[in-house]
Amino acid sequence: xxxxxxxxxxxxxxxxxxxxxxxxxxxxxxxxxxxxxxxxxxxxxxxxxxxxxxxxxxxxxxxxxxxxxxxxxxxxxxxxxxxxxxxxxxxxxxxxxxxxxxxxxxxxxxxxxxxxxxxxxxxxxxxxxxxxxxxxxxxxxxxxxxxxxxxxxxxxxxxxxxxxxxxxxxxxxxxxxxxxxxxxxxxxxxxxxxxxxxxxxxxxxxxxxxxxxxxxxxxxxxxxxxxxxxxxxxxxxxxxxxxxxxxxxxxxxxxxxxxxxxxxxxxxxxxxxxxxxxxxxxxxxxxxxxxxxxxxxxxxxxxxxxxxxxxxxxxxxxxxxxxxxxxxxxxxxxxxxxxxxxxxxxxxxxxxxxxxxxxxx
Amino acid sequence: xxxxxxxxxxxxxxxxxxxxxxxxxxxxxxxxxxxxxxxxxxxxxxxxxxxxxxxxxxxxxxxxxxxxxxxxxxxxxxxxxxxxxxxxxxxxxxxxxxxxxxxxxxxxxxxxxxxxxxxxxxxxxxxxxxxxxxxxxxxxxxxxxxxxxxxxxxxxxxxxxxxxxxxxxxxxxxxxxxxxxxxxxxxxxxxxxxxxxxxxxxxxxxxxxxxxxxxxxxxxxxxxxxxxxxxxxxxxxxxxxxxxxxxxxxxxxxxxxxxxxxxxxxxxxx
Numbered sequence: 001x002x003x004x005x006x007x008x009x010x011x012x013x014x015x016x017x018x019x020x021x022x023x024x025x026x027x028x029x030x031x032x033x034x035x036x037x038x039x040x041x042x043x044x045x046x047x048x049x050x051x052x053x054x055x056x057x058x059x060x061x062x063x064x065x066x067x068x069x070x071x072x073x074x075x076x077x078x079x080x081x082x083x084x085x086x087x088x089x090x091x092x093x094x095x096x097x098x099x100x101x102x103x104x105x106x107x108x109x110x111x112x113x114x115x116x117x118x119x120x121x122x123x124x125x126x127x128x129x130x131x132x133x134x135x136x137x138x139x140x141x142x143x144x145x146x147x148x149x150x151x152x153x154x155x156x157x158x159x160x161x162x163x164x165x166x167x168x169x170x171x172x173x174x175x176x177x178x179x180x181x182x183x184x185x186x187x188x189x190x191x192x193x194x195x196x197x198x199x200x201x202x203x204x205x206x207x208x209x210x211x212x213x214x215x216x217x218x219x220x221x222x223x224x225x226x227x228x229x230x231x232x233x234x235x236x237x238x239x240x241x242x243x244x245x246x247x248x249x250x251x252x253x254x255x256x257x258x259x260x261x262x263x264x265x266x267x268x269x270x271x272x273x274x275x276x277x278x279x280x281x282x283x284x285x286x287x288x289x290x291x292x293x294x295x296x297x298x299x300x301x302x303x304x305x306x307x308x309x310x311x312x313x314x315x316x317x318x319x320x321x322x323x324x325x326x327x328x329x330x331x332x333x334x335x336x337x338x339x340x341x342x343x344x345x346x347x348x349x350x351x352x353x354x355x356x357x358x359x360x361x
Numbered sequence: 362x363x364x365x366x367x368x369x370x371x372x373x374x375x376x377x378x379x380x381x382x383x384x385x386x387x388x389x390x391x392x393x394x395x396x397x398x399x400x401x402x403x404x405x406x407x408x409x410x411x412x413x414x415x416x417x418x419x420x421x422x423x424x425x426x427x428x429x430x431x432x433x434x435x436x437x438x439x440x441x442x443x444x445x446x447x448x449x450x451x452x453x454x455x456x457x458x459x460x461x462x463x464x465x466x467x468x469x470x471x472x473x474x475x476x477x478x479x480x481x482x483x484x485x486x487x488x489x490x491x492x493x494x495x496x497x498x499x500x501x502x503x504x505x506x507x508x509x510x511x512x513x514x515x516x517x518x519x520x521x522x523x524x525x526x527x528x529x530x531x532x533x534x535x536x537x538x539x540x541x542x543x544x545x546x547x548x549x550x551x552x553x554x555x556x557x558x559x560x561x562x563x564x565x566x567x568x569x570x571x572x573x574x575x576x577x578x579x580x581x582x583x584x585x586x587x588x589x590x591x592x593x594x595x596x597x598x599x600x601x602x603x604x605x606x607x608x609x610x611x612x613x614x615x616x617x618x619x620x621x622x623x624x625x626x627x628x629x630x631x
Contacts, residue, residue, distance in 0.1 A: 085526075
C-alpha cells in the first residue's frame with residue numbers, strides 16, 4: 001500500500017447472508033482524486049460506497065480516512081458527505097433550507113450561515129432559487145441542491161452514487177463537465193459510483209473496475225483502456241476484438257502464438273506465462289484495412305465487408321474472416337466517402353504488432 | 362349498432378343498481394335525521410311536523426354532556442397513544458429490518474380481526490384478576506388495544522411510501538437519530554400521523570362492545586345512548602344526538618381522506 005492513501009480500504013468484505021456483496025477489496029484513494037467505482041449492477045460498488053459513508057458496516061476489513069480508522073464512527077461523524085442516487089432532497093423543505101440543513105450542527109452565527117448557504121448556492125448556480133420547493137425543480141436542479149447540501153459541509157470526501165444516471169443524455173454530458181470543474185475548484189476527494197464506462201473514463205483520475213464484489217483492476221482511464229489485465233476488463237471498457245491463440249513455440253524471451261486465420265506472431269514470453277491459455281485482443285480503431293496485404297505486420301487476413309455504419313466522426317465496419325467464428329469490428333475516421341470499402345468487398349485486414357494485447361483466456 | 366345499444370342498456374342497469382345501493386346504504390341515516398326533527402315521541406310515519414325540541418332537550422341534558430366529554434377525553438388519549446405506538450413500531454418494522462417483524466405485525470393486527478366481544482371479555486377477566494377498578498382509565502386501555510392495529514396499518518403504508526435515503530441523508534449531514542426523526546421522519550410521515558389520529562379517534566368515539574365490558578361508573582357516549590334506549594320518551598333525543606354525531610363523523614372522515622390524498626400527492630412529486 002502506498003503512503004499517499006487518503007482513503008484506505010483494507011481487505012474489506014461485506015456479506016449479506018450467503019452473498020458476498022464485497023469480497024476482500026483493497027484500494028487506496030489519494031487526496032484530491034476524482035475516483036470512480038465502475039462495474040455492472042450488482043458488482044458491489046454501491047455497497048462499497050455505503051461502507052465508506054458508514055451506512056453499511058464491513059463484515060471483515062477496515063476503512064481509514066485521512067489516517068483515522070472508521071470502524072466505530074457513525075455516518076453523522078464521518079468526514080464524508082454523499083449525493084444519493086435519488087438525490088434525497090427533503091421534500092418538505094425549500095432549496096435554501098435543504099442546502100443549509102447540515103449547518104445546524106455547526107452552530108454558526110446567523111450571518112455566517114447565510115453567507116455559507118449563499119456561497120453554496122452560487123457554487124452550483126442555484127442563486128435565486130432559495131424559496132423553491134423540490135417538486136418545483138427539474139432533475140438537474142435537484143441534483144445541484146443535493147451537491148450544494150453535501151459540499152456546504154466542507155467534507156474531506158464527497159461520495160456520489162450514480163450521480164448522473166437519472167438525467168437525460170444532454171444534461172448528463174453538461175453535468176459531467178460541471179462536476180469535473182467543480183471537483184477541481186473545491187479540491188475535495190470525489191468518489192463516485194457508476195455503471196457507465198464512458199462516464200467513468202471521462203470524469204475520473206483513476207477508475208476501479210469491479211466484478212462480483214472484487215476489484216479486478218484499478219488504474220487511470222488511459223491505462224485501463226490500453227493495458228486491460230483481463231478479457232472482462234477489455235470487453236467492459238470500450239470495444240475489443242478477441243482472437244483465440246495457441247502457443248506453438250517458446251525460445252528464450254519470445255513465445256510464438258498461432259492466431260488461426262490471422263497467422264502467427266512472436267510476443268514477449270512474460271505476456272504468456274507457462275501453461276496459461278491466452279487470447280489476442282485488438283481495439284477496433286487499431287485494425288487497418290487495405291486492398292493489398294501489409295508486409296510489416298504479422299497478423300493479417302483476407303476479409304469480406306459484411307456491413308458498415310456511419311457514426312458521424314467515424315465509421316464502423318464489420319468484417320467476416322474465413323475460419324473465425326466471430327466477425328471482426330474495425331473503426332476508422334476516414335472522412336473520404338469514395339475511399340470507403342463497399343459492403344461485400346474483399347480486403348486485407350492487418351493489426352500492428354505493438355498494438356495488440358495478450359490476455360489470459 | 363347492436364353492440365352500442367347493448368352497452369347502453371347495460372349502462373342504464375348499472376346506474377339503477379348504483380342508485381339502489383346508495384339508497385340502501387343511506388336510508389337508515391336519512392330516516393334517523395328526519396325523525397330527529399319530527400314533532401312526536403313515537404318513531405313512526407306519518408310525520409307530525411317539524412320541531413327542534415329534541416335538540417333543545419339534548420342541549421339541556423347534563424348527563425349527556427358528561428358522557429360526551431368522557432368520550433372526547435378517552436378518544437383523544439387513546440388515539441394519541443395508539444398513533445405514537447404505531448409510528449415507532451412502523452419505523453422499526455420498515456426501517457430497521459427488525460428480526461421477527463412480520464410475526465410482530467400479525468400479532469399487533471390480531472385485535473383487528475378478533476371479535477370485539479371476545480376481546481372485551483378477555484380484557485375484563487384480566488382486569489378483574491389484577492384487581493383493577495373499572496374506570497375511564499380501563500376504557501382508554503381497551504381503546505388503545507382496539508385502535509393500535511388500525512394506526513399501524515396507516516403508518517406502515519406511510520413509511521413504505523417514501524425513500525429511506527431521506528433519513529440517511531440527514532444522518533450523512535451530521536444529524537443524530539433523534540434529531541433526524543424530528544427534522545425529517547416526522548414531517549414526512551405527518552399526513553399519516555394526522556389521518557391515524559382522526560381515524561383512531563373515530564373508532565374510539567364509536568366503540569361500544571369493548572367499552573361495555575370495561576366501563577365503571579363513568580359512561581362514554583355510546584354507553585349513555587344505550588342506557589337511554591330503555592326509556593321510550595328519550596328515544597327522539599337520542600336521534601337528535603345521533604344526527605349530530607353523523608354530521609361530525611362525516612366532516613372528520615372527509616378531513617382524513619383529504620389529508621391522505623394530499624399526503625400521497627406530495628410523495629408522488631418527490
